[in-house]
Amino acid sequence: MYILINGSQKNHKSNSRYFLDYISKYLDDYTIYDLKYDFFDNIIDSIINTDTIVLAFPLYVDSPNSLTLKLLNYIYDNNIDLSNKSLYVIINCGFREGIHNITALNIIKNWATKVNIKYSGSILVGAGEIVGKEEYSYITSIAINKLKKFGRCIKDNKECNDIITTMDLLTNRIYCMFANHSWTKKGKINNLTKKDLKIK
Numbered sequence: 053m054y055i056l057i058n059g060s061q062k063n064h065k066s067n068s069r070y071f072l073d074y075i076s077k078y079l080d081d082y083t084i085y086d087l088k089y090d091f092f093d094n095i096i097d098s099i100i101n102t103d104t105i106v107l108a109f110p111l112y113v114d115s116p117n118s119l120t121l122k123l124l125n126y127i128y129d130n131n132i133d134l135s136n137k138s139l140y141v142i143i144n145c146g147f148r149e150g151i152h153n154i155t156a157l158n159i160i161k162n163w164a165t166k167v168n169i170k171y172s173g174s175i176l177v178g179a180g181e182i183v184g185k186e187e188y189s190y191i192t193s194i195a196i197n198k199l200k201k202f203g204r205c206i207k208d209n210k211e212c213n214d215i216i217t218t219m220d221l222l223t224n225r226i227y228c229m230f231a232n233h234s235w236t237k238k239g240k241i242n243n244l245t246k247k248d249l250k251i252k
Contacts, residue, residue: 144180
């Protein structure tokens with residue numbers, strides 16, 4: 053039994069959820085929870101009764117976001133026994149390079165040691181907003197192939213080396229153009245112009 057936990061505030065529309073849905077293709081018996089909307093007690097009960105946990109969350113200022121930290125702190129503060137369980141981690145960030153997720157991963161590894169859960173590997177996704185959009189599949193193939201590899205590791209319950217993805221097919225300049233286009237599009241939905249979005 054696999055428990056997949058989405059720590060993103062964006063819930064079903066988040067990149068974290070996209071990556072969990074993608075990983076779930078490789079798993080037979082699993083449940084996906086969203087920390088924002090699912091009952092917290094149900095999530096804790098499922099964690100206690102599972103063998104494998106896959107935790108996905110977005111990077112917030114070099115750290116797990118608040119919803120994820122709430123879960124981690126609750127487990128630690130209540131001395132919940134996670135021994136004989138495996139933990140896999142998916143962290144995605146808005147930077148082009150997945151290496152920016154390293155500090156957040158180290159926080160998770162430290163927590164894993166303290167709660168006695170077996171840390172089994174991670175994938176650190178750069179440019180999460182692009183990788184999580186299927187219309188960009190022609191430039192995300194390298195990252196998706198690494199995600200497939202990670203999914204197979206989880207299915208086989210194997211420890212895997214930390215996997216880092218970088219949007220190699222885009223230069224920083226082109227990636228910034230993608231990002232600016234995305235923000236402009238979101239601004240337009242909220243009746244904001246490019247000028248409104250600029251830092252004053």
